[in-house]
Amino acid sequence: MNPGHAVKLPFGAELLETGQTRFSLWAPALQQAWLELEGSKALPMQRNEDGVFSVTADCGAGSRYRYRVGDGLRVPDPASRAQSGGVHGHSVVVDPRDYAWKHADWNGRPWPGSVIYELHVGCYGGSFAEVAKRLPHLKELGVSAVELMPIADFSGTRNWGYDGVLPYAPSAAYGTPAELKALIDTAHGLGLCVYLDVVYNHFGPDGNFLHSYAPQFFDEQRASPWGAAIDFKRPQVREFFIANAIYWLMEYRFDGLRLDAVHAIGDSAFLDELARRVRAAAEPGRHIHLVLENEHNDAARLQDGYDAQWNDDGHNVLHVLLTGETESYYRNYTEVSAAKLARCLAEGFVYQGEPSPSHGGRPRGTPSAHLAPERFVLFLQNHDQIGNRALGERLGLLARPRALRAAIALQLLSPQTPLLFMGEEWGADEPFLFFTDFHEELADAVREGRRKEFAAFPAFAEPQQREAIPDPNAESTFRRSCLPAAAKPGAQTEQLGYYRRLLKLRNEVIGPALAGARGIGAAAVGPAAVAASWQLGDGALLWLGINLGEEAAMTDAPRGMLLFESMHGCGAAAAQGILQADSCSAWLETRT
Structure with a gap:
């Protein structure tokens, strides 16, 4: 047994050897701020010239607190390690050393030969503890890594995770910090890596109070798909996210991170610095993997610092060949589809500087033929490609069975890095729908926005057709997306055997020879x-x-x-x- 490692954070609550806790908040728009400990008198915080407020209090692990940042406005700690009562409730002081690791000597696995399994904690058991119980199935399946969709605390009790507002706090809807560490520890004991999907390009629409006391966190002159863009040129902002990456990798011992939509970050220097500092923070001999989602198809990102990229090109051209669909971004892949698949298999990206119809005819991508095949994560399904469909249909409902069977063999036996989405291995027929847990005006806006998003599709051109799109905020939408614990007898069990045979062959014959392919x-x-x-x-x-x-x-x-x-x-x-x-x-x- 080994006590946990504590990452020293630039902000948030830090337990001191004296038994006290030091609290720090970057609030450059304020001249005054207070710490409010539950059951105690508010303590004024001291401001330094950079706008960081600090105070040391006589309290320890388990203490609940908030910051008062204006006339009656009480906010959680943006660097909270845990929350009580959701993102509008109290932050909780956490002792990072309170978990005794059983497999602290785990150093991870090399990237070549990886097989990744993406899952949503809420839909795959519902909690960190329940996901841990299902890990033996994934070990037997033949995957090498589990990738958790984002778990940063969000508004409500159900969400995809991409509406997180407290990046350091594992959602209490899934369990405690100790239960998350136990999940990772259990995976390591089985020889499985665990990766975390992190969102550094925006905050969710409910529970983010940064605008009220740190508007400098954002660049109001530059828009993103989610509002004002985050200003990564500010050192405090860069530090907030880089420290977050190191925190997950060192304090929780995740084996890697998947960075969501880095094309929306708009600051390549930040990405370079994050990779450099993460590598420097890792213990000697430990394998840490960084994976990108990047619409720009920037091959340079994969030459230094980052291990791989989700290859949407590969998915999209295979989806067109399997389904015949041509709407939205699929129109980029309808002409000479087989030649585009060949380029993907031989060189990685399909678009390497050619004009992209769905990007307004602008050039997209850079040459990638020089990169190793394992740099490209190949998937037939993932949370986006299922959940961004209006009805959340899985590929098994859209493709001919024998053609899909052939595509599965290609995915699992090619030297590119395969990624499976939960339930794919047995042909789950449950949809994966877009779901949230917003209320009142925001719930209405999300529901109507979702329906307007599909108004240009012929299948949903009429208002009554759009009414069939499930309400993201209905609990039933979430429940329909939850998976059972095992495959059903019959066709699902047979498909599970098919996946196991393919992965056994990959792991025994192809995987050991992938380095240098x-x-x-x-x-x-x-x-x-x-x-x-x-x-x-x-x-x-x-x-x-x-x-x-x-x-x-x-x-x-x-x-x-x-x-x-x-x-x-x-x-x-x-x-x-x-x-x-x-x-x-x-x-x-x-x-x-």
């Missing part, structure tokens, strides 16, 4: 068919042939040993240079 080439060999090959780190050649069309396609015959066929006989056909409809086969030629 590189693409050799890929080509479209039909309207929906591609043949691709890679040289693995041990010199072996991996060949994958996939045909998501309904007619056979011709290609050069692969060499070596048949590793896998998505349906019986398609491997033998590939050996003759024929890619059967709705099929995928994998071949390996070893080099001695």
Whole structure:
């Protein structure tokens, strides 16, 4: 057993060796501020020249407090480590050392060979403790890492997590800080990494009081999709978020972070500094991974500091080939779809500087062929691609079963890093809907905004059609998105076996040779068919042939040993240079 590590934060509540607690708040717009401890008299705080207010109080772990920052305005600590009563309630002093780690010697896993499983705590058991109980299933499935959707405290008791307002406080709706640490500790004991999705590009619309005492946190001259942009040029703002990244990685021992929508941050220097300081903070020998979501397809971010990027290009072109959908950003992938899939498999990004129709015809992306395949996270489904659909349908309801089966084989056997979304492994038929827990005017605005968002889609052009879009604030919307603990007997159990076989093959044959892998080439060999090959780190050649069309396609015959066929006989056909409809086969030629 090892006591926890405490990260020294620039703001918030810090327990001192004297048994007291020091409180610090950056409130540059104020000349006065007070600490209000529950059950005690308010204490005036001292302001320094940078606008940081501080006071030391005779209180310890478990003490509940708020700051008074104006005429009757009482706010939580923006660096609160825990909340009581939600984001409008009291902050709680936490002792970071109060959890005894069982697996403190865990140093993580190298990035090559990773298989990631994304889940929402509220929908995957409902709490940190319940997610921990389901980890053996994920271990048996064959994934190497669990990625939690954002858990920073948000308004209400249910939310995707992207409306968080207190980035340091794990949502009390899911459990205590100690229960979150126990979840991570349990995962490490099973050999699983745990990553956290963090949102540094905006705050949610309810419970964020920074505008009232620190308007300098925002750049009112620059807009973001969520209002005034965060001003990362201010050192206090940069420190707030960089310290947050280090806090999750060191105090909670997360193995990595997924940074949400960094294209909305608009400050590459901040991203560089965050990566540099995170690497410097990690103990020698520990594997820490940083993954980006970045619409800009900026390959330079992946050469220094960041391990990988969610590759929307890969998902989008596969979705078009599987479903035939052409609306919204899918229109970028409707022309020469197979050639775009081939480029994705061979080079990573599809858009590497070409004009993007959904981006107003502006160029998007930079060349990426020089990057290792594992730098690109490949997914068929994730929270966005399901939940941003009006009705939250999963891919199994949209694609032909045999074609989807072929695409799964491609995803799990290619050298790119696969990511699964919870329930995907057994073909869950529960939707994943967009849900929140707002009230009154904000609830109305979110509901109507959601329906207006889909007004341009033919299926929801009429008002009565838009009424069918579930109300994000209804508890039933959240409940419909929750998964059972296990697959149902029958087709779901059979699909689970399919995923397990593929991941066993990946982990035993392909994964150990992924370090140093590189693409050799890929080509479209039909309207929906591609043949691709890679040289693995041990010199072996991996060949994958996939045909998501309904007619056979011709290609050069692969060499070596048949590793896998998505349906019986398609491997033998590939050996003759024929890619059967709705099929995928994998071949390996070893080099001695």
